[in-house]
Amino acid sequence: MKIIMLGAPGAGKGTQAKKIAAKFSIPHISTGDIFRANIKNGTELGKKAKTYMDQGLLVPDELVVDLVVDRVNQEDCRDGYVLDGFPRTIPQAEALDKALAELGQKVDYAIDVDVPDENIIRRMGGRRACVTCGATYHLEYAPTEKDGICDTCGGGLILRDDDKPETVKKRLSVYHEQTQPLIDYYTNAGILKTVDGTADIEDVFRAIVEILGA
Numbered sequence: 618m619k620i621i622m623l624g625a626p627g628a629g630k631g632t633q634a635k636k637i638a639a640k641f642s643i644p645h646i647s648t649g650d651i652f653r654a655n656i657k658n659g660t661e662l663g664k665k666a667k668t669y670m671d672q673g674l675l676v677p678d679e680l681v682v683d684l685v686v687d688r689v690n691q692e693d694c695r696d697g698y699v700l701d702g703f704p705r706t707i708p709q710a711e712a713l714d715k716a717l718a719e720l721g722q723k724v725d726y727a728i729d730v731d732v733p734d735e736n737i738i739r740r741m742g743g744r745r746a747c748v749t750c751g752a753t754y755h756l757e758y759a760p761t762e763k764d765g766i767c768d769t770c771g772g773g774l775i776l777r778d779d780d781k782p783e784t785v786k787k788r789l790s791v792y793h794e795q796t797q798p799l800i801d802y803y804t805n806a807g808i809l810k811t812v813d814g815t816a817d818i819e820d821v822f823r824a825i826v827e828i829l830g831a
């Protein structure tokens with residue numbers, strides 16, 4: 618069960634990836650985690666990645682693919698894995714397919730957690746963070762007892778820059794430009810499955826489990 622998660626930032630694909638991993642006892646693999654692990658363990662790939670990151674450069678696709686392929690070759694990935702946040706672009710997807718083919722493997726499912734931009738902008742715009750202790754809330758889904766005041770420490774609440782509509786819109790436009798073509802790519806490969814990400818977390822998960830035939 619080799620799964621790729623697709624979906625815009627804020628669509629909830631990370632949450633679903635973790636739930637899939639837990640239910641099917643397969644690793645949840647994010648590129649951030651792979652980078653950190655390789656750098657921490659001082660592997661050759663980690664050292665290479667670090668030279669780019671130290672210069673504030675993007676790690677090149679071939680190196681990212683090497684890191685991912687090295688990870689999915691490990692023993693705990695024998696029964697499958699959930700890739701979260703990779704591939705992000707068509708060249709990465711092609712490189713991954715090629716590398717997996719050399720191992721006699723292929724991706725089984727690409728699951729797109731589909732949420733319209735306006736829902737994502739609204740969701741993010743409702744987030745609030747405490748300026749004092751960093752606790753996070755949501756006006757709609759996780760409100761504080763008293764308006765604008767942190768339940769934990771009484772501090773004031775703000776909408777963080779990352780959650781502001783103009784920031785979210787920018788991230789969404791990068792996503793559509795780079796990652797949306799992957800939806801066509803995996804549709805052509807016959808493995809794209811779309812779930813309605815506007816439903817609540819458990820309903821989205823139920824839909825995914827059904828797709829995975831479990």
Ligand SMILES: [Zn+2]
Nearest residue numbers: 747750767770
């Ligand atoms: Zn607080």
